[in-house]
Amino acid sequence: MKVDIQSIHFTADYRLLDFVTKKVEKVTTFFEDIKSADVYLRLEKDSEKENKTVEVKLNISGNPIFASGQSNTFESATDLMLDKLVAQVKKHKEKLVAKN
Numbered sequence: 001m002k003v004d005i006q007s008i009h010f011t012a013d014y015r016l017l018d019f020v021t022k023k024v025e026k027v028t029t030f031f032e033d034i035k036s037a038d039v040y041l042r043l044e045k046d047s048e049k050e051n052k053t054v055e056v057k058l059n060i061s062g063n064p065i066f067a068s069g070q071s072n073t074f075e076s077a078t079d080l081m082l083d084k085l086v087a088q089v090k091k092h093k094e095k096l097v098a099k100n
Contacts, residue, residue: 001024001025001028001035001036001037002035002036002037003020003021003024003025003036003037003039004036004037004038004039005017005020005021005039005040005041006038006039006040007041007042007043008040008041008042008043009042009043009044010041010043012041012074016075019074019075019078020039020041020074020078023078023079023082024037024039024056024082024085026082027058027082027086027089030086030089030090030093031060031089031090031092033060033061034058034059034060035059035060035061036059037056037057037058037059038056038057038059039054039055039056040053040054040055040056041053041054042054042055049072050070050071050072050077051072052070052073052077053069053077054068054069054070054074054077054078054080054081055067056081056085058085058089060092062092065085065088065089065092067081067084067085067088068081068084069081069082069083069084
């Protein structure tokens with residue numbers, strides 16, 4: 001799966017990009033037919049406590065799947081997003097199995 005990461009309002013370092021890539025690639029253990037993932041790391045206004053947002057769009061056959069997480073660190077926002085993403089991927093897979 002191809003993972004495309006864009007950082008908005010800041011420059012992400014290699015460790016963060018590697019961390020996010022590995023987390024997003026774990027989704028393929030639940031569903032293999034994922035073509036690509038578009039990930040957006042967004043830094044909101046600095047005055048807010050939870051100012052780091054991670055959004056992902058999985059490009060799969062049919063409709064894409066979206067998930068996001070917001071927290072005070074990108075790592076915890078990624079974990080929150082991943083929980084939502086895995087739940088949606090499992091639900092999508094169950095629908096496909098039920099149709100067949």
